[in-house]
Amino acid sequence: MHLFFWREAWRSFQAHRGLALTTVFSLAAALALAAVFLLVSWNASQALHWIGDRREMIVYLNDEAGETQVQSLQAKIGELYGTSTYVSRAQAWEEFNTQVGDPEILKAVGTNPLPASLRVRLKPALQNFAAMSECAKQLEQFPEVEAVRFGGEWVQRLDALNAGARRTAIAVGLLVALAMVFVLHNTLRLAVLARRQQVEVMIKLGASDGFVATPFVFEALLETLAAVLVALALVFGLQQALAQRLDGVTFLPIEWTLSFVGGALVLAWLASVAALGRILRTVGA
Amino acid sequence: MIQFEHVSKRYGERLALDDVSWRMNEGERVCVLGHSAAGKTTLLRLITHETQPTSGTIAIGTLRGGRLSRAHRALLRRTIGVIYEDFRLLGDRSVFENVALAVRIAGHFSDSDVIPRTLRALEEVGLHGKQAALPGELSFGERQRCAIARAIVNRPAILLADEPTGALEPRSASEVLALLGRIHQEGAAVLLGTTRPEVAEAFGGRRIVLEDGRLREGGTPEHAFMPVPAPQSFEAPHAAQAPPAPYTGGA
Numbered sequence: 001m002h003l004f005f006w007r008e009a010w011r012s013f014q015a016h017r018g019l020a021l022t023t024v025f026s027l028a029a030a031l032a033l034a035a036v037f038l039l040v041s042w043n044a045s046q047a048l049h050w051i052g053d054r055r056e057m058i059v060y061l062n063d064e065a066g067e068t069q070v071q072s073l074q075a076k077i078g079e080l081y082g083t084s085t086y087v088s089r090a091q092a093w094e095e096f097n098t099q100v101g102d103p104e105i106l107k108a109v110g111t112n113p114l115p116a117s118l119r120v121r122l123k124p125a126l127q128n129f130a131a132m133s134e135c136a137k138q139l140e141q142f143p144e145v146e147a148v149r150f151g152g153e154w155v156q157r158l159d160a161l162n163a164g165a166r167r168t169a170i171a172v173g174l175l176v177a178l179a180m181v182f183v184l185h186n187t188l189r190l191a192v193l194a195r196r197q198q199v200e201v202m203i204k205l206g207a208s209d210g211f212v213a214t215p216f217v218f219e220a221l222l223e224t225l226a227a228v229l230v231a232l233a234l235v236f237g238l239q240q241a242l243a244q245r246l247d248g249v250t251f252l253p254i255e256w257t258l259s260f261v262g263g264a265l266v267l268a269w270l271a272s273v274a275a276l277g278r279i280l281r282t283v284g285a
Numbered sequence: 286m287i288q289f290e291h292v293s294k295r296y297g298e299r300l301a302l303d304d305v306s307w308r309m310n311e312g313e314r315v316c317v318l319g320h321s322a323a324g325k326t327t328l329l330r331l332i333t334h335e336t337q338p339t340s341g342t343i344a345i346g347t348l349r350g351g352r353l354s355r356a357h358r359a360l361l362r363r364t365i366g367v368i369y370e371d372f373r374l375l376g377d378r379s380v381f382e383n384v385a386l387a388v389r390i391a392g393h394f395s396d397s398d399v400i401p402r403t404l405r406a407l408e409e410v411g412l413h414g415k416q417a418a419l420p421g422e423l424s425f426g427e428r429q430r431c432a433i434a435r436a437i438v439n440r441p442a443i444l445l446a447d448e449p450t451g452a453l454e455p456r457s458a459s460e461v462l463a464l465l466g467r468i469h470q471e472g473a474a475v476l477l478g479t480t481r482p483e484v485a486e487a488f489g490g491r492r493i494v495l496e497d498g499r500l501r502e503g504g505t506p507e508h509a510f511m512p513v514p515a516p517q518s519f520e521a522p523h524a525a526q527a528p529p530a531p532y533t534g535g536a
Binding site for chain 2: 002004015197198201202203204205206207209211281
C-alpha cells in the first residue's frame with residue numbers, strides 16, 4: 001500500500017491528537033474487557049482440559065469372562081472408543097486396600113467381592129456427556145460386560161461449564177465488537193468533519209471514495225493497534241498480579257495474543273470501511 | 286465536448302437555470318458572462334456533476350445524461366481541471382503538496398511521477414520558487430496561480446474557471462487571464478465564468494451571456510454565443526512587464 005496514505009494517516013493522527021487519544025483509550029477499554037475475558041477463558045480452558053483428561057469410563061467385566069474374551073473386547077474398545085487398561089480382581093482389591101487403609105474394615109468384608117474391569121480413556125471426540133452415555137449403552141451390550149460407570153453427573157456439569165464459557169465468549173465478543181464499531185464510527189465521523197474542507201477539495205479534484213477513505217482507515221488501524229497494545233499491557237499486569245496469589249495463572253499463549261491483535265485489526269478495518277462508506281456520502285457531492 | 290440540451294435547474298422555489306441549451310467544442314475558449322446569481326456557477330457545477338439538472342440533458346465527452354455513480358463522477362472530475370474564485374487550497378500543506386495531491390488523485394504515487402509533474406506545473410505558473418510556502422504565505426494572485434497549477438497538472442482536456450479573478454487585483458488578474466489564454470493555446474478547452482465584462486473582454490473567445498438563469502436574447506445558441514474577435518489585455522501594463530512562465534502543457 002502506498003506510503004502516501006500512511007503519511008496522511010499519521011498527519012491526521014498528529015493533527016487531531018486529542019481525538020486520536022480519546023479513540024485509543026475508548027477502544028482500549030473495550031478491548032481490555034475482551035482481553036480479560038480471554039485471560040479467564042484461557043486459564044479456565046486449561047483447568048477444564050486438565051479435568052477432561054481425567055475423564056474415564058470403567059467397564060466392569062463378568063466373572064466368567066476369560067482372558068481371550070477380554071483381549072478381544074479390549075481390541076474392539078481400542079478400535080471404537082479409546083485406549084483401555086485391564087484391572088484384575090486382585091489389582092482392584094489392592095487399590096481398594098490402599099484407599100481404605102483400615103485393616104479391620106477389610107477383615108469384615110472377608111473375600112474379594114470386586115470384579116475385574118477395564119479403565120477406558122475415551123477419544124477426545126467422545127469426551128462429552130451425550131457421547132459417553134451412548135458409549136456406555138453400547139458397551140453394556142457386550143456379553144463380557146457386567147456394568148459401565150462414567151460419573152455422568154459431573155461430566156454433565158463439566159459440559160455445561162464448557163458450553164457456558166463458549167456462550168459467554170460469544171456474548172463478550174459481540175459486545176466488544178459492537179463497542180468498537182460504535183467508537184470507530186463516531187471517531188471517523190468526527191475525523192472526517194474535522195477535515196471536511198480537505199475531503200471536499202479531494203472529491204472536487206476527482207478523488208475516488210477509496211482514495212479519500214484509505215487514510216482514515218489507516219488511522220483507525222493505527223489507533224486500534226495502539227489500543228490493543230494498551231489492552232494487552234493492562235491484562236499482562238493483571239495476570240502478573242493474579243499469578244502471585246493463585247498458582248497456575250498464565251498469560252495468553254502467543255497464538256491467542258496474535259489472534260486477538262489480528263481480530264481487532266480486521267474488525268477495525270471492516271468497521272471503518274463500512275462507516276466511511278456512509279460518512280463520505282454526507283460530505284461533498 | 287460539452288452539450289446542454291434544454292437544461293433547467295431549480296433550487297427549491299428559485300430557478301437557477303431555465304431551459305438552457307448550448308455546446309462547447311474541443312479546444313474552444315468560452316466565457317460565461319452574467320450578473321451575480323445569473324446561473325454561472327450552477328452551469329459549472331452541472332458540468333462537474335456536483336449538482337444534477339432538474340430537467341434536460343447534459344453530455345460531457347462520452348458521458349451523457351443521468352446521475353453518475355460516485356466512481357464515474359470521480360473519473361469525470363479527474364479529466365476536468367477546475368479553478369475557483371476562493372482557490373480551495375489546503376492551508377496546512379505547501380504549494381508543492383497542494384499541486385501534488387492532484388497528481389496522486391490521478392493515480393500516480395511514485396516520486397518519479399509526482400515530483401517532475403508537480404514542478405513542471407509550478408514552473409508553468411511561475412511558482413517554482415515558492416513550492417515550500419504555505420498558501421497563507423502567498424499573495425492572492427500567487428494562490429490563484431497555485432490553484433491553476435493544481436488544475437492543469439494532470440493536463441485536463443477541459444479547464445473550468447469560476448470567477449478566477451474575483452479576488453485578485455488588476456495585475457494578478459491580468460496574469461491569471463494571460464495564463465489561461467496560454468493554456469487554451471496549448472490545446473485545452475477553457476470555460477470561464479465571470480460577472481465582469483472587462484474580464485470577458487480580456488479573456489476573449491466565444492461568449493455566453495446568462496441573465497436570471499436564461500441565455501440572453503431568446504436563449505438560442507446562435508444569439509447567446511457572441512464571438513469576441515481577439516483576446517485583449519485586462520488593464521495589463523504590469524502583466525506585459527512580468528508575464529508568468531509560458532504554458533507548455535502540450536509539449
